[in-house]
Amino acid sequence: MSDPHDEALASRLGMWVFIGTELMFFGGLLFAYMMARLAHAPGFAQASRHTDIVIGTANTVILLCSSAAVALAAEVAQRGAHHLARLALWLTLLLGASFMALKGLEYAHDWQQGLFPGVGVQLGQLGQSGIQHEQPLEGAQLFFMLYYVITALHAVHLLIGMGAILWLLAHESSHSIDTHVRRTEITALYWHFVDVVWILLYPLLYLIDRSTP
Amino acid sequence: MTAILRALKDEANAEVRRATAMIGLTLLVLLALVALTCWASYQHLGPARASAGLGIAACKIALVAWFFMQLRHAQALIVVALLIAMATMSLLFGLSATDYAVRSPAKSDYQTPQQIAPFFTKGHR
Numbered sequence: 001m002s003d004p005h006d007e008a009l010a011s012r013l014g015m016w017v018f019i020g021t022e023l024m025f026f027g028g029l030l031f032a033y034m035m036a037r038l039a040h041a042p043g044f045a046q047a048s049r050h051t052d053i054v055i056g057t058a059n060t061v062i063l064l065c066s067s068a069a070v071a072l073a074a075e076v077a078q079r080g081a082h083h084l085a086r087l088a089l090w091l092t093l094l095l096g097a098s099f100m101a102l103k104g105l106e107y108a109h110d111w112q113q114g115l116f117p118g119v120g121v122q123l124g125q126l127g128q129s130g131i132q133h134e135q136p137l138e139g140a141q142l143f144f145m146l147y148y149v150i151t152a153l154h155a156v157h158l159l160i161g162m163g164a165i166l167w168l169l170a171h172e173s174s175h176s177i178d179t180h181v182r183r184t185e186i187t188a189l190y191w192h193f194v195d196v197v198w199i200l201l202y203p204l205l206y207l208i209d210r211s212t213p
Numbered sequence: 214m215t216a217i218l219r220a221l222k223d224e225a226n227a228e229v230r231r232a233t234a235m236i237g238l239t240l241l242v243l244l245a246l247v248a249l250t251c252w253a254s255y256q257h258l259g260p261a262r263a264s265a266g267l268g269i270a271a272c273k274i275a276l277v278a279w280f281f282m283q284l285r286h287a288q289a290l291i292v293v294a295l296l297i298a299m300a301t302m303s304l305l306f307g308l309s310a311t312d313y314a315v316r317s318p319a320k321s322d323y324q325t326p327q328q329i330a331p332f333f334t335k336g337h338r
Contacts, residue, residue: 009288016291020298027302035313053251060247064273068240071281075232084229087217185283192282199273203266207254211262 008182015189022157026197029153033146033204040139045209047136047143050115050123055106056206059099060198066095067195070165074188077181085184086172089165092191096162103155116148117141147205154197161191239280246273 037044073088114122114133122133123140164187172180250269258265278284284292 009290012288013291013294016294017298020294020301023298023302024305027306031306031309035310053254057247057251061244064240064243064247067277067281068236068243072233072236074283075236076229079226079228079232081226081229084217091214091217189282192277196274196277199270199277200267203250203254203270207250208263208266210254211257 004178008185011182011186012189015186019189019193022193026150026153029146029150030200030204033150036139036142036146040137040142043137043139043141044143046134047115047123047140047147048205048209050113051147051206052106052109053206053210055102055109056202059102059106060202062095062099062102063195063198066092066099067192069095070188070191074185077184082177086169089169089184093162093165093169096158096165099158100155100162103151110144115144117145150201151205154194154201157194157197161187161194164190235280239276243273243276246276 069088069092073085073092076088077085110116118141121136121141123136168180168183168187175183246269250266253265253269254262256262284295287295
């Protein structure tokens, strides 16, 4: 019979090593963003001013709340409050679904305003008299290419996290309490990592060039 | 939310209450930092705007890692695994940045893609 402490450490370490590999994955994309932004600063500034700051901020708040909810689930499950832990996991799931719904809405708005890389594209912004277009500077389309790749990959990671939480809730009664508590903790770690990636993306995609003329 | 508060009332012992309060407090600080970074992005900070945005993001990440991801209770082995991952990433960033820094910039053609002439025209059909 293996020691439960060793098992807990092994699963925790396994998830941290996985998070390490994910750091390399998103790190490469963020490096590409950084280099492209240095090479095409005016185009990136112009393009990033067209992203939807209201939805971006709402999604940041939603993800931070979901991280708090899943952290609560992991903490209270360890202390025997299993009903509360289950409710916190459902809340996390609900917040994750809200994030995805808002992201979908944002993509739809972006598409309507022509914020998509392609031939002869013009950047649109919803004003008082409908959508006003402006000619993209060099690099603006590259910004949107990176924006879609990075945010879509982030959304895929979030979907995987939601799937893991659903699985956890569905199989709660088929495992021992110790196993369930450990799995809740590991799933929470993964969810926090997805949140950490968004925390970095939020200023890079929505904020940094907001005040530039 | 009401169900969570009711469950908290039913199941809470001192430890659960302490853990919940700590998570709630961390969340409040995180939300305050979101408000701060949002406000700062509309201020004319010049070249410091990138540092301000990324600096506040780094604070938020530290809070999430320390309090939510339990790094404050992490065993040495986990800290070592994380440090190795970060050191490897820094090395890759450093090598790639050095490559970009010493290479003369080549104009890429992805900004103005060439329109390919339609293959099927009336004459071909």
